[in-house]
Amino acid sequence: MMQFDQQQKEAQLRQLVDDVLREAVRQGASSAEVAARSDMGLSATVRLGEPETIEHTRDNSLSISVYFGHHKGTASTAELSGEAIHEAVSAACAIAKHTAEDEYAGLADAALMATEFPDLELYHPWDLDIQQALGLAVECESAARDYDPRISNSEGATLNTGEAVGVYGNTHGFLHGYPSSHHSLSCSVIAQQGDSMQRDYWYSTARSSAALAEAADIGERAAQRALARLNGRKLKTRQAPVLFRAETAAGLFNNLVHAISGSALYRRASFLLDALDTAIFPQWVNVEENPYLIQGLSSAAFDAEGVATKRRDLVADGILKSYVLGSYSARKLGLQTTGNAGGVRNLSIAMGDQDFAALLKTMDTGLVVTELMGQGVNQITGDYSRGASGFWVENGEIQYPVEEITIAGNLKTMFRQLVAVGNDDDYPGSIRTGSWLIESMMIAGE
C-alpha cells in the first residue's frame, strides 16, 4: 500500500528547503529558516464489525521565517507547487517590512546547532494493506464487544499508520532531516445497564508496529473502562485526597511545562514566575527530559531551531532546575535556549515503589480521578477547577464510580502537596508517570 520512498523524499525536501533559503536571501533577508514536511498515512475504522471509513492521508507543508535585521515575517503553505512557495516567500518578506524591530528576534545562535545525529530508531514503516488494517481494527473492537453483554454499542476501532519526513534548515548552513513513523490502534465502546450509558476508550501508540499493544488487550481495556463507569453517583461537596490515575497525572505535567515555558514566563503569564532553583515539589520528586529515548514518541536530536537537544533534569530533589526555552524567549529572559523550541521531549518522573493498589491503601479515603473534562486551568494564577469522573475509595478500596463532580485547587499548592507517585505507568504517550496522590482538594458535587 505504502509507496513512500523516504530517501528520495528526504532528498527532495532538502533541496526544496535549500532553494527556499536561497530565495529568501535573494529577496533581501539577512537570515531565514525553513521547515518542510511530508506525511503519508492510512486510517481504517470499523464499527460493529463492519468497515466504516478508510482514509488515505497525504500532507505536505512548508513554513518559512525571514529576518530583515530584527524584523520578522513568517509564512506557510500546505501545497508545495512552485507558485505557492513563491507566494509564501514573498509574503513572509513583505510582512517583515511591516513588523516592528524586535531585538530578540532571529535564528538561534550558530554555535548551538546540533552536530551529532544519532539514529534514534524513529522510522519503522508498516507495510499494511487495507484488509490487514481492517482486520486488526475488527479484532480490537470484537474483543471489546465480546468482553461483556453490557457492552451494548460501539463508536468503533481505528487503526492508524503513517510515516513522515521532516527537514529543517537555516542560513547558518544547518540542513538536516529524518524520517519517522507512527502507528496507533484505538477503540471506543459503550456500556449500558438500565438508564446508565457510559462510553470509554483505550489506545496504543508507538513508532513501530511491534511496540503496539495487542489488539485484543486494547479492546478489553476499553470495555473494562466503560463498564467500570456504569451507575456512577455524585458525591457530596467535600474536601478529600485525590489520586490522579496515571493518564490524568500526565495532564498535570502539561500544566507544569506550560508554566515553566519561555513564552508564559516573559509575558509574566505563569504561576511559576521566578521559581527557578526553588522548591516547587516535595524533596523526593525528580523529573527528567530525555530527547534521546530510542523509539521515543517525542525523540529528536535537534529542536525546531536546529539547536542540539539535551538530556537533563527539569526538577531535581523537588527543585526546579530548568525552564523550557526556545531562543526567542531565552533572549527575552536573558538566558540561554534549552533546545525546547517546539516543546518538551519525553518527560518522565522518578516513580516510587507503590503500585496502584498500594496507592489506594495510602490514600485510605478519597477520590480516584480517571477522566478530566474542560479547560478550567488558569495558568497565570495556577487556579485549577475541572470536571472529573472516577471512583470513590474508602478503607483503601474502590467503593463505587462517581461522576458529574468537579475538583478544584491551585496547581502551586497541589504540586507541593504531592504525597506519592506510583509505578503504574501503564498508559500510552510520551510522558511517563505513575498515578499522583495529592493530599487534599475541594470536590464539588451535590
Next chain:
Amino acid sequence: MLEIVEQQLLTPAGLEQRHLDHVLDHLLGHQIDFADIYFQSSRLEAWTLEDGIVKEGAYSIEQGAGIRAISGEKTGFAYTDELQLPNLIQAADTARAIARAGQNRSIAVTAAGREQQLYGATNPLDTLSRDTKVELLQQVEQEARSQDVRVSQVIANLVAAYELVLVAGSDGVLRSDIRPLVRMNVHVIVEQDGRREQGTAGAGGRTTLEFFSRDNRGLELARDAVRQALVNLSAVDAPAGAMPVVLGAGWPGVLLHEAVGHGLEGDFNRKGTSAFAGRLGERVASPLCTVVDDGTLAERRGSLNMDDEGTATQQTVLIEKGVLKGYMQDKHNASLMGVMTTGNGRRESYAHLPMPRMTNTYMLAGEQDPAEIIASVDRGLYAVNFGGGQVDITSGKFVFSASEAYLIENGKVGSPVKGATLIGNGPEVMNRISMVGNDLQLDPGIGVCGKEGQSVPVGVGQPTLKIDELTIGGTV
C-alpha cells in the same frame, strides 16, 4: 459566484466541469452510491502585537481537493494538494476501494436548496493595507494601556482569512462559496501587589477588517478585556457545590452548544451513542426553551451560504418549547436515517471528511426582564463570561468554565469570584431552566468547535437565563 470560483480554483489546474464529471463517473458504478469532490483554496494572514510592538505577521496558504466515495454506511476518502486531473483520478481510485471492503448496502443521497448570499465576497486580506492593520493593533494596545496603570501586558491578534470552496457531487450538485472570516482577540494581564489576573475579549465574523475600525469596535474590545482583568483582580474564591446559576446573555450560550448541541448531531443519534438518541418528540428541556441552529444569519462567524456538501444552510429547530424536534444532518447520515440533510455537513478542510456540525446555535428569547431573573435568586452565581466547554455525549455530562462570574446574594449581584468550572447533565440541566430573559444576544464571533480532531468556526447565543441548580467547581 460559481464562475469566479471556477476561474480561480479550477482553471489554473487546467480543469473544466467536464473533468469533474469524468472523475465522478469514474467513482460511480463500483457499488459506490454517492461521491463528491471538494475543492478548497484559502489564504490567511495573522498579526500579533505583544510587549507594545507588532512583532509577528504570518501568512498561510492551503489548497487541495478531497474525494469521498460512499457505499451504504461505508466511506472511502482520499485527498491531494495537486489539483491536476491525474491526481484527482488517482485519489478517486483510492477512495472508491472502500466498496470492496465488507458488506454493501445501497443508499440514495439527495439535497438541494436555494442559493443565498449571507456575506460579501471581498477578500478581507486586501481591504486594509498592512500598515493600517499594524496601526489598528497599536491603537488597541494604547487604548488598553490608557485604561489603567495596572495593565502589565497586552497581547492582541488580528486574523483575516479568505476561502474559496467548490463542491461537485454525484447527486448533480455543483456549487461554490466564497468565505471571508475575520477575528480580533485582546488578552490583557494586570498586576497589583504581586497578584496577577487576566481578561480577554474578542470579536469577528464573515466580513472585512473594517469591522474592527468601524464604530471603534477594536478599542471597545481593549476596554472590555481590561475591565474583565480588573474585575478578576478583586475576585474572591468561588463557592463549591450545587446552587442556582444565572447565565448572562450571548457567549454563555456555550451552555447550549455543550448541553444539547453536540448531542443532537445526526451521526451520534444514528449510531445511538448520544444521550438524546431515539428521543424525538419527547420533552428534553423546560417548556421555556426553544433552541435552534441557524446557518443563515448575515455575516455571522458560524454562518455559511452553503455547507461543505453544497447544501444551502437553514434554520433548524432543535428543541421547541422543551420538546425535541430534530437533529442536525449531513447528506450521509440523513440518507441512512431516511430524512433530509439540514445543511449541517461541515469539514475543517479538503483533507477532512464532512460530518454533522453546528453553525450558530442559540436559544430564542423569553419574556422575563433580566433584572427580575437576578432578583429571584437568594444565593447563587451570576456567570457572564466563559472559556471553553466539553461534553461526553453518551453520558450527557458537560462542563463549561466561567472566566467572569459574581456571587448573587439576596437578589443582588455581589463580589466577583474566581473562574470555576460548572458541570451538569445536559437533559437534566435543560429541564432546570426556570426563567428565560427577553434579551437574546449572539456571541461576538469568537467560537471554535472541535469534534473528532476537526475545528470549525461556530456561533452561540442565548438570553439571560436561570438554572435552578448546577454544580459549581469552586474551592470554598
